[in-house]
Amino acid sequence: MDDLTPHAGPDGSADEALALQDLVARLVVAYPSLDPAAVEAAVRSAYAHFEQATVRSFLPILVERRSRKALDAARVAAGVRSGDHDRGGRHDS
16 A cells, blocks of 8 residues: 555645545455455556546545446456455445
């Protein structure tokens, strides 16, 4: 999680970096069948998608939804059914 360590984000807030760190930690627990590095990569990719956003109020939830979507797809590709090994995986529309 080196790139997600607390530091001022593009908006000048360390809160954003802390929120991303917390998100990675929660998703690692929610998707134990996936490699933690893959979870972190999904969060980084989702964050990069919104990096240029000027309104950042909802960035954490948008990054989480995009990350979960990618992780659900990775879990399906790995052949793990939703209830088999992972816990806490929500399906946001």
